Structure formats: structure tokens, C-alpha cells
Amino acid sequence: MDEFIEKVKPVIEKVKKEGDKALIELTEKFDGVKISRIAVTEDEIEEAYERVDDELVDALELAKENIERFHYITMPDRDIRIDFGDMIMGKRYIPVERAGLYIPGGRASYPSTVLMSAVPANLAGVDEIVACTPPDAEGKIHPLTLVAMDICGVDEIYRVGGAQAIAAMAYGTETIKRVEKIAGPGNIYVTAAKLIVSKDVSIDMPAGPSEVMILADENADAETVALECLAQLEHDPMARAFVATTSKKIASEVEKRVRDVFPGGILEIKVFEKIGDAVEFANSIAPEHLVIITENHWQVFEKVRHAGSVFLGRYSPVAAGDYASGTNHILPTGGFARMYSGVSAETFMKSMTYQEISREGLEKLSTIISKLARAEGLEWHAKSVEERLK
Ligand SMILES: NC(=O)c1ccc[n+]([C@@H]2O[C@H](COP(=O)([O-])OP(=O)(O)OC[C@H]3O[C@@H](n4cnc5c(N)ncnc54)[C@H](O)[C@@H]3O)[C@@H](O)[C@H]2O)c1
Numbered sequence: 001m002d003e004f005i006e007k008v009k010p011v012i013e014k015v016k017k018e019g020d021k022a023l024i025e026l027t028e029k030f031d032g033v034k035i036s037r038i039a040v041t042e043d044e045i046e047e048a049y050e051r052v053d054d055e056l057v058d059a060l061e062l063a064k065e066n067i068e069r070f071h072y073i074t075m076p077d078r079d080i081r082i083d084f085g086d087m088i089m090g091k092r093y094i095p096v097e098r099a100g101l102y103i104p105g106g107r108a109s110y111p112s113t114v115l116m117s118a119v120p121a122n123l124a125g126v127d128e129i130v131a132c133t134p135p136d137a138e139g140k141i142h143p144l145t146l147v148a149m150d151i152c153g154v155d156e157i158y159r160v161g162g163a164q165a166i167a168a169m170a171y172g173t174e175t176i177k178r179v180e181k182i183a184g185p186g187n188i189y190v191t192a193a194k195l196i197v198s199k200d201v202s203i204d205m206p207a208g209p210s211e212v213m214i215l216a217d218e219n220a221d222a223e224t225v226a227l228e229c230l231a232q233l234e235h236d237p238m239a240r241a242f243v244a245t246t247s248k249k250i251a252s253e254v255e256k257r258v259r260d261v262f263p264g265g266i267l268e269i270k271v272f273e274k275i276g277d278a279v280e281f282a283n284s285i286a287p288e289h290l291v292i293i294t295e296n297h298w299q300v301f302e303k304v305r306h307a308g309s310v311f312l313g314r315y316s317p318v319a320a321g322d323y324a325s326g327t328n329h330i331l332p333t334g335g336f337a338r339m340y341s342g343v344s345a346e347t348f349m350k351s352m353t354y355q356e357i358s359r360e361g362l363e364k365l366s367t368i369i370s371k372l373a374r375a376e377g378l379e380w381h382a383k384s385v386e387e388r389l390k
């Protein structure tokens, strides 16, 4: 990652110094197209609808419903208020005012990522949602991506991608106003840029090149395992697939099948004596996606500590979570599932605690406060309590 951080630093600095001019030059350099305007117009959105099949719009709407359902149910209570008798205390969740979504668009287009970021941002109650995505060779944005942005109520859309888009959302330019939160996945350059700007703006987490690990015992079928590997490797030459299995047969069949399609893909297959050892390996990698196809997969799942999202059993492919079941597909990669979670409505909120203490409540606390404050050498802290009680 350090190598990419060094590569991307000058891009961030250029955008900080030169604003829109830098965005136009860098888009020409990295996306090979000279754009004449950065913001997408209403006319372009209307034109996008004309270019997209109604069936595709229906599919987007259905996926959106499932994503909304799951994200709504799993949202934290907006105001957790507890009455302890002599004090009322609480934790209140407040949305950020302005969020920036990064929608990848280099090798493939990602309308599904619009749903995965804009739906939770809307549920959180963000006031202004802006999205950046790279333009194609004609300076246009993929029509289904635009339609998805429109359906999800994205307020501002910009045709700019890569590290330059991240810098623009973090620091602002003449056209793009800075945001408080940047969320969304991307390639290694985008991820490096997010890490750099995270000292100045909140980011969701490092969500870089896709990864999958499949835990498989003799009950799994090699073709299913191989397809899970192929489905992540097709995202990016830097995507990674791991197979941890107790079956030598599965190991060799998967290796052959995957190598036939992606001879240079990043694939690691390990054979273990016991499935428990395979789970330990999975925890050490902390993969973005973990697929478990074993006997008693719920029992195996109990031992899983680090993974972005887990897919259990024969009929739970990662692609279900990528598009339609309702869980989020913006997930930590590169071992970051050890300490970060995927995107949710909470990503776009912050919380504040509050309290109202009665005189009796403060009397009960005052001795503790005075003692601890004086032990820290903070006399005025102690006095600020004692004086109120006089
Ligand atoms: N972890 C997740 O949640 C998740 C979800 C979806 C997709 N992804 C990942 O998102 C990525 C999408 O990548 P993509 O490339 O298709 O689109 P992208 O939008 O992430 O990246 C394209 C941009 O990269 C920049 N770029 C390309 N080459 C560069 C270079 N040499 N130097 C500097 N900048 C350069 C360009 O500005 C271009 O606009 C894949 O790695 C995929 O696996 C991850």
C-alpha cells in the first residue's frame, strides 16, 4: 500500500492547489478523455433513462428494496435514552450533513455500488449526497449508473474518478464542495487516496480490490468453489481468491479451473487436516468475503472472528450479497476486516451522548469526581462540581 500512497500523493496535492483545472488534466491523463464539464446535467440523466432497458430499471428497484429492508432493520436506534432515576442519559445518532460517494468505474461500471452507498446514506438522513465516478472514453457516465443515482436521490453527480475524485470530495474545488464523509470502494489508487485524506475527512474504511476466501470440506463441489474465486478475480488483476479446504481433490480441481480462466490471477489454495485449522487461516487473512461450504456451516461460522461478510452454504454465493439479497457489498479489504466493518447507515452518522443529572444524582457522584479530579491535579474540575452543590 505504501508504494501506492506515494504514487497518489502528488495527485492529491495537485487537486488541492489547482482545483477544477487539476481534475480536468488528471482525467485526461488517467481516463484518457478531455471533459468540458465536471458536473452531470439533468439532460444527461434524462438521456440515460432512454438508453437503459426497463427490465434493468426494475431489477435495480427490486435490489434497492431488499437493500433498504436490511439496512433499515439493522439501523441503530436514533436516540437511546435511559432514565436512571437521578439522571437521564442518552446516545443520539446524527447524520453527517454532506456525504461523498465514490462509485468505481474503471474496468467495469458499478450501478450496484450506487445502491450500496446511497441507500444507507439516505436512511441515515444525510442532507446532501454527492457522487463521483470516472467518465468513459466519450466523457459520459454509464447510463445505468446515472439511473441508479437518480433513483437513489443523489443530489450532485460529477464525472471524475480515481484519487483525483477523492481529493476533490475531501478538499473541495470550484465545482465540488467538500464533504464530511467519503464512502465507497475502488481500486488500489482510490483506496490509497482515501487513506491519505482520512486525516482531514472521515472515510468509511479501506475498501480496495475484491477478495474472497472459501472454506470447503468434502461436502463442497469444486465447480462451485472455483466459480466463487472467478467471480471475485474478474474485478481486478489485484483481486485475491483464497481456498482453505480439507479436500485435496477440491484443491487440485479448483486450481486447474481457475488457472484456465485467470492464469495470472492471485489465487492461494491451502489444504488442511481439520476444518478448524482452515478457519484459523481465514481469521489470519480477514477476507472481505468468506464463503463456508462445509458440514454444519453454522458451527464453523461460530469460530469466525474476522471477515467483512459471510456466506453460508451451497446456495449463498457472494454475488447474492453483491447485488440483491440486501447486505452491503462495500466491505473492508487487505486485512482491514480485522478492525473495520462494511458500510451501513451508521457509516453516515455520528453519535453524541447527553445527560441531565438531578441535584441528588450529582451529590452521589461528587465524591468520586472530586477524588479523581484532584488525583489528576485538576482542581477546577473538582470545584466545578462542588460549587454547584453549595
Ligand atoms: N471492497 C469493496 O467493497 C469493493 C466493492 C466493489 C468494487 N471493488 C473494487 O473496486 C475496484 C474498481 O476498480 P476500477 O479500476 O474498475 O475502477 P475505479 O473507479 O476504482 O478506478 C478507476 C480510476 O483509477 C485511476 N487510475 C487508473 N490507473 C491509474 C494509475 N496508474 N495511476 C493513478 N490513477 C489511476 C483513474 O483515475 C481511474 O478513473 C476493483 O478493485 C474492485 O475489486 C471493491
Ligand SMILES: N[C@H](CO)Cc1c[nH]c[nH+]1
Residues within 6 Å of the ligand: 110, 112, 113, 209, 210, 211, 232, 288, 322, 329, 330, 331
Ligand atoms: N464483489 C464486489 C465487492 O468486492 C461488489 C460487486 C459489485 N458488483 C459486483 N460485485
Ligand SMILES: [Zn+2]
Residues within 6 Å of the ligand: 210, 231, 232, 235, 319, 322
Ligand atoms: Zn463482485
